[in-house]
Amino acid sequence: MLELNAKIIKIKTGEKSVILNETDAGEMMLHIHDRVSLKKDLQKIIAIVDVSDSMVERGEIGIYEDFLPFFAVSDGDAIELSVATPPPSVAFIRKKMKGGTLNKEELYRIVKDTVTHSLSELEVAAFLMAEQYVGMNMDEVEHLTRAIVETGRTIDFGETVVDKHSIGGVPGNKVTLLIVPIVAAAGLKIPKTSSRAITSPSGTADTMEVLAPVTFSLDALRKLLMDVGGYIAWGGSLNLAPADDLFIRIEHPLSIDPKAQMLASIMAKKLSVGVSTLVLDIPTGKGAKVEDFDTARALGNDFIELGRRLGIKVSCGITYGNQPVGHTVGPALEAREALLALTGKGPNSLIEKSTSLAGMLLEMNGVTPKGQGQAFAKDLLRSGKAYQKMQEIIEKQGGDPDVKPDDVPLGKLRYVVPAPIDGYVSSINNSAINAVAKAAGAPLCKGAGIMLHAKIGYAVKKGDPVLEIFSENEQSLKNAQMIALQRGAFVIEGMLLEELPGF
């Protein structure tokens, strides 16, 4: 036990750490990331040690503003410091690291301690890395999912609500902007909260934002759903599954995506808003998140089983993921293409994919008999009913319902990548397409992105435009152009692939 003088540091860090003078820490045998217990009168709190040789003098303890609501101290107050044992969740994380199986209570503690910042970022990272390498069984995934829901806010719309979700990984996947109005036009309630792009050139929320605002309070969303039957909003500010946001914040820089965490993350967000029926899009193909059918089927079955345990009816659509959906990538370009498709002028791949997934939802909810969902969805599209619903949604969300595809502003700077030879487009590189669109400025610059003038199987002549890059900044355009060439955004091959000289 040791007495130090408080020094309030007017910074909010979001982490529960205190700062010790480097020499003091050395003498106390305390290391960065160790836990200490702070005591003043009857108040007691646990903190994680950080060390500095300039922020606090010897004999001082730096206390960030974050603590003050829980631990009322002023500059100069005497604080008793002692070494604290880590919370039990640290032992549970170690159990998983060593290959163990965690029970409901153990997973709940880990998730709870993540949300309350009682675990450090490094400890959460260890948990996620262990999930990645050790894996989890379905019981663990179920407990994890429920813990993520229980540690956040939940919404009860008081109605049966349906949803669609894509696990992501394929560029240009603007199907949500068609599925929501189709399904809502069929009379189902579809409260669609989406994310912004984390690693992709455009999240659904980014694309929808081109047409209307996407940030709403919970009450506003409730009213939107009752009035129109559907919305496309950003889910980020709703605090629905705060643990999940914290997990993603660590997964992203580590570039990991443990399967158990993906299952739990997606299903927790559905459970927290009371979704009863879910269609899950699993884009499958070279360069997508899932590359082969066996993996896609196994993943789909895991989602179905997890849904069964949680009381959510799940169907999965394994969809073609070898190349972008439709011809555009980037918020404005995608919003435009979605509007075109809603008014009967969109590309086939986009319409086929959207109506087949929407059709599954219609069948699952008894709107049509089995086998007739897609045809019904196409009818709603052709008849203009889906477009009319989308106009309603745009209007109620505060956008201009009469916006025409051509009204959507695109990046003014353009660069066309031509076919280098006569031949056929034999492949398109999803990850290069994403990289080019991001380099061009998407999703930050709404008008930046890519238009594909040719897709797999198209015959092209040398010099024909294959890829068009849109940007609003010279340097970004140049970077995007360079990446398109360096990374080989597409491959053109003749019919003759190899010549075997016989003489």
Next chain:
Amino acid sequence: MLELNAKIIKIKTGEKSVILNETDAGEMMLHIHDRVSLKKDLQKIIAIVDVSDSMVERGEIGIYEDFLPFFAVSDGDAIELSVATPPPSVAFIRKKMKGGTLNKEELYRIVKDTVTHSLSELEVAAFLMAEQYVGMNMDEVEHLTRAIVETGRTIDFGETVVDKHSIGGVPGNKVTLLIVPIVAAAGLKIPKTSSRAITSPSGTADTMEVLAPVTFSLDALRKLLMDVGGYIAWGGSLNLAPADDLFIRIEHPLSIDPKAQMLASIMAKKLSVGVSTLVLDIPTGKGAKVEDFDTARALGNDFIELGRRLGIKVSCGITYGNQPVGHTVGPALEAREALLALTGKGPNSLIEKSTSLAGMLLEMNGVTPKGQGQAFAKDLLRSGKAYQKMQEIIEKQGGDPDVKPDDVPLGKLRYVVPAPIDGYVSSINNSAINAVAKAAGAPLCKGAGIMLHAKIGYAVKKGDPVLEIFSENEQSLKNAQMIALQRGAFVIEGMLLEELPGF
């Protein structure tokens, strides 16, 4: 690209991060841990994004003092911000995470970027976790070791120097305090730098510090070695393998100890001071770091092979690790016991272990023929030559050479744990012993620790003292006492282990 106004934050963090206003970051699609490039006139630097809703206003960028030597800016200066790609080492870490093999250049970049803080703590954690789960082959371990040496300082003593090292894990392992004077008395040069305790109740440096100062400059160490032939110093301030210190800082809170990292860490520290011959102590037994002989042999062979590649002759001693070495745990208690052993009154286990390891070093360096090293070491001990050398070392390091074992002050508060029944000590729990000694205050309170009055195989009567706890603080003594009882520091069993009633 975006322009923000610099706001200097008078804090040194040791991390290369800048702070963006939360709303700004959201609009720029920047997330915590993303990398950005900062530009002012001709200066350019890469930083990692942190986000705050209180430290910086919108339009500001918070720049820690750490940056100023590399990036000269003042409050209010306009800084151009753009998204930066991560250093190539991030891709190399991902390669290892996916099970790949890293080459020399790739490992060098990872280590170099760790030392320059170009990798975030999370990225370094991902590397270490991948090492733990994916593993590394011997080529990779060699490259890693050399990279750790090349990114730090090296010492050339201009002489052949030998060393001993224990991989740790067994309490009370004060053998270094015997081996160094024995080996130096035999005419070899042994520049022993040790660590302080990280998770144990006493590191060798903590124990030696009871007898003499242990912190020296490089020049002072060089002089000590020339004058006396050996020293026992703290290696922490010498910047010999800074990468290793940073790796340990992450491994410790994660409770991981990847084998490749252990090999590289130990051997890098030897290579950096030009050790030519090394005896490695691998304590093996229940509750030690290595629990069985097969694992110990495999690990020993890895050290020998790595040594061969680095030009260091390594021999390994697989030693008895089922219970503490000698009878004491804790800095003062151990220093006392070492002095007793040097003056002919120490416990057998300590003398046997120390002389056998010292003997191996003598044989490896041709001081004695093969098979006669231990006898020679025992002679040096019995004749008082080793003690005389230790007195010289203590004196030259600034301690009192005439200190007697009884002069070493011990914790004044004591608690004796008695045998609960008549019987034999059948086991001693190493990790419980460590926990009790730490709870009692070791290594921070030099006098805190444990004395074992009985060890495995001893016959005891109910009420006989088995374990004695030393402390300088009532509360610590109580905690230690509670842990001793709860965790079962020892087991006493009668000869009759089970009764099978037949009637």
